[in-house]
Amino acid sequence: MSKTECSVEKTGKQYRPSVHFTPPTGFMNDPNGLVFDGTQYHLYYQHNPDAAYSANICWGHAISTDLLSWKDQPIAVPDTIDGQAFTGCAVLDTHNSSGLFAGSHGNNIAALYTRARPGRQTQFLATSRNNGQSFEEYAGNPVLDIESPNFRDPQVVYHEPTRKWVMVIAQVDQHNIGFYASNDLIHWTHLSNFGPAGLPTVNYECPNLIQIRDESGALHWVLFVSINPGSPMGGSVTQYFIGTFDGAVFRPYDAILRLTDFAKDAYALQVWSNMPGGEAVNIAWMGNWQYCQELPTQDWRGAMSLPRSMTLRHDPNGYLRLVQVPRGIESLRHPMLTEQGAYLPADGRREIALPRGKAIEIVIRLTADESRQTDPNASGPVIERFELAFANAEGERLSIGYDAPSTQIWLDRGKLRGFDHPFFTGRFAAPINGAVYSNPRSVDLHLVLDGCAFEIYANEHLETATALVYPERPLDVLRLETTGVGFTIDSLAIYTLDKTMCRETA
Template identity: 50%
Template sequence: MSGSPVRPTTHVARHGLGHLRPKLHFSPSAGFMNDPNGLLHDGERYHLYYQFAPGPLAVHGHICWGHALAEDLYHWHDAPTAIRETADGQAFSGCALIDHRNDSGLFAGPGPQNIVAIYTRHRDGRQNQWLAISQDGGLDFEEPAGINPVLDIGSDSFRDPKVFFHAPSGRWIMVVALARAHRIGFYGSGDLLHWQALSEFGPEGMLGIDYECPNLVELDIEGGGRRWVLIISINPGAPQGGSGSQYFVGDFDGERFVPDPQGLRLLDAGKDHYAIQVVEGLPSDQATGIGWLGNWQYCQEVPSEGWRGVMTLPRGLGLRRDWMGGLSLVQHVRGLEPLRVPIARPRIDSSLMPDQPLTDLDLPVDAAVELLLRFHLESLPTAPPGRGGRLVLCFGNAQGERLEIGYDAASHQLWTDRGELRGFSHPFFSQRSAIALGPDRREVRLQLIIDGCSLEMLAQDGEYSMSSMIYPAAPLDRLAIYVEAGQAGFGQLELNRLQSTLTRS
């Protein structure tokens, strides 16, 4: 006898869903959004293209390229659909670039206005790579007659090209996912129209069902030097469940990527970070990525008022030597400084009783908030057997909902717990995530940003990342900080309101 199916549920209080709409993170005005595509700085402004399914149902299907513009990666303005679904298929993920030298021969001549998009067309079990050009500053694209597809290997799982110019070899490089084969293909071209196979990478690391959305970028190492980083997203099959992203550090000679023997690394330890893409057109020391906050296990079922999908804030990218001697990806949120409005800088007395909050602060319910925290935590001899001191941040409301973020001194682990939020329930919507910060990390540095239904958390100056979607039934308007079985010293505790940059109903 079979039981009743488990169904996702949404419990919304009298507040409706307005409190879930981000004020800072980009989300579509309506419809469904997933992967960022064609992230580009054209010398004057940023372009954010993205996978977009229009329509009131806000679910995946009939995919085209949505488009937004900004001068600073925050104040986004909607633009018309850039690449549409056609009889040749849906417009799946891809990239945008500037053909400065007119290598393609598709423009009137060289110039910074020569914007090219390369992307996957998907139709009837066939996936191949197409090229379109824009002659109006990236607002609208046309597919020149007689050239497409520019790359077709007769596959039904061949997608998500990312193209960049590799100066040492003097040619364009495409990295593209042979998704079901768990391989990344490397192709070279002199004109963006004719592509030669160079090499393949994989299967390596986490395999899951499909490889998707590869990126290859050369990043600065703190203290000097540069190395190549290959980012691969997988879906499903990530350690957290569903979709996730991994990266490899190594060398690229213009033809082949060879990873270091340190093995794979997770790009984010949370449940909801996927398909990061690096912005094209920025100086090499300003590498910046934007990812999609979501998980394919439940992204089409989360609470909605006609829209679904949120992007991460822009993250600067680099590399740092970690405690094991390997190189770890470092991420830091770019450009927040002019948006900060201080709310509180409380002085904390950590000698208070463990069952009393060290501080209890009001939170604005109409804006994103940022918490900057630096603390040193030691366990007390009276700590219960098998565990150490813990510092707990509790974001709550009068309805009894709690979002808990904490650090355990004995295991050096950071955790999030969204299990006591009542706005969404789903069998795959895992309540808890955790990550180990390495041995002897009793001093912890955290940056938390809560904005509508999104939580981004960076630890140890960006060496660790944990991103989660959160769905309280009512706004979270209180923050309490507790220390359990430990003694904490605070070097920094700053709570900031972040000015709204995105107007949405």
């Protein structure tokens, strides 16, 4: 896609992201069939092309060479008489283990997904001989049927040590993840179940299993499990477990419940298969079933997060946790402001004009002055905060802040007026442990605001928040404000990002 093609800036409510993937029209939820075929990345997705709510779900499709500029493709897996095409995966059956690719001259892309009809969910296998443009369903489908009304979202990985395909799949109502093995993607043998584990909930969905490296280079098995409803923040959330997998049983290292996000719009996280060098990359649906069908866009609803590279790191409290870094957006950057060592005194304020209609990326690192808490003459609690707000003259604010005494950050989208819904939570928070820095009064924030899509990464990407945001009017000024103490802005870079996604409707 040429940049010129996308040069027309939208006016009015600028909810369409320009870098985040959104459907051309209609409704989108979970990412599906994420696979790198050697040349192209595929992004399939749960899609209703006819209306901006969930119904008659098929697999939409887009391809990219960089995970950011996506070309729309025809519907890849339609809704059929066998049911809606629910979430699933795609793998390369390079050695034709299935026997279904005889004579194929392209990439052997096999998809496994759930056919959902009332009262029954079964797993289907389909193969593509045209590089993932369309799929032929295997004649012997379903390949897995346990006579369950709620059994869905298969993801398949190739397990080298046992030389088997391994499927993880949600036993939705039983609150566990089934593990199955196969030599041919057709015949599946039950291995084990994992769960219940983590939060009490109603439904388990969208398991994903992948190996991820920690800071020492060691590989760990990570199992992502989406649950809905039952998030402590309300509705839908992705939890994950870190442990061992021997080809049959997943065993978590510990009894810790980890969430991928401290806001509430990162559900159904999925990972790409066949990534070169075993790179671990995810994408999540920016949505929450509490309000995803009522969002204030008329022609389309649903966005994907940025693609994120994943590693694991021990956080300052000793927990091994996920580190998510938005992948490849450096190539889209146009520096707008870069500075180092600026100082904002206590109760100071600074404003920076922002262009309208462009995705904005901000990378900032701050250090609070020495706390007045140590002053024996101070009475009462010491309030020492830094706030960064995307704002406008109409009084709307999308606020991110750092509370230095408690080393916590906040996200406040509640002062935006474009969407009011009883489940659309305004405020979120996460502890930040300054021990990642030599100065424990330091914090870093990495922000991307792109239409209705907002992402926060903090504490060297140990914390991630993914949030839909709906200002009534464009947010065209950045406000930096301090309360109670001065802050050194060790470094600040503001970029606009080249548009990679051109969509006709706002």
